[in-house]
Structures are given as C-alpha cells and as structure tokens.
Amino acid sequence: MTKRIIKQYIGVEVKIKSAAKIGHKTCLLELEDQGDKEEILRNKFKLKNVRNERIYINDELTRNEREQQRQMRKIAKQERGKGNTVKIGYRKQTINGEIWRWNRDKEIIEKERAKN
Incomplete structure (x- = not known):
C-alpha cells in the first residue's frame, strides 16, 4: 500500500x-x-x-535537529506575521529572498553573508 x-x-x-x-x-x-x-x-x-488527505513525509531527524527545525518554524511564523515571505528548508530558511542558516556552534539562525 x-x-x-x-x-x-x-x-x-x-x-x-x-x-x-x-x-x-x-x-x-x-x-x-x-x-x-x-x-x-x-x-x-x-x-x-492531494485533496482530502493529509500526508506528510519527513526525513528522520535527531532530537537536536528536531529542536533546530522547531525553532526555525517559530521564527518563520513570526516573520509571516510581519508580512514577510518565508520558505523553510533543512537548517536554513529564506526570508524575503535572503538566506538564513542555522549556526551549530551558537545554536541560532544567522543571515548568510554574500559570497564575493
């Protein structure tokens, strides 16, 4: 099935x-x-x-990774509340076209610096 x-x-x-x-x-x-x-x-x-179905697929995550994703969803919800466009990925999110990545050492999300 x-x-x-x-x-x-x-x-x-x-x-x-x-x-x-x-x-x-x-x-x-x-x-x-x-x-x-x-x-x-x-x-x-x-x-x-898919109509009338609620099917979700997630990669298996460690407890720490699940916590990171939870915090990123919280930030995304706040940003959407401000009217910003947010797309969430694995340990990164895009807010109004700007990429933010999860910093493992600091355990916070930081804006990605432009590559020159």
Whole structure:
C-alpha cells in the first residue's frame, strides 16, 4: 500500500526494505536505495495538491535537529506575521529572498553573508 501511495502521489517507484508502524498515523520506512529517498524528499511538495488527505513525509531527524527545525518554524511564523515571505528548508530558511542558516556552534539562525 505504501509503495502505491508514493507512486500515485509523488510519482516515484521505490523499493522498500522494511516498514513499521510507530504510532496511530505514523510509519517509518527504510528504503533499499538512498537515491529513492532523495527523490521522494525532492518531490514531497506534490502532496500539497492531494485533496482530502493529509500526508506528510519527513526525513528522520535527531532530537537536536528536531529542536533546530522547531525553532526555525517559530521564527518563520513570526516573520509571516510581519508580512514577510518565508520558505523553510533543512537548517536554513529564506526570508524575503535572503538566506538564513542555522549556526551549530551558537545554536541560532544567522543571515548568510554574500559570497564575493
């Protein structure tokens, strides 16, 4: 069933190594090929167009990475409240076209400096 959903909604044919249900609505998949995983993560935006379904795909993150993402979502919400356009990625976000990255040492988000 999971292979069918991925193929139908994302358009990626995958080989699943193992699957386990880890919650009421959550399952964990281990894929045969890293390339399949990358292809799914690149195309997961297509799930926004699925009617009457709430399907989310996330990469497995460490506790620290989940905390970083939580803080970045909080900042994004504040910025959107100010009327800014925000796009969130893995350890980075774009606010009105400016890239901000997570600084691991300081544990804060910092504006990326222009490369010369």
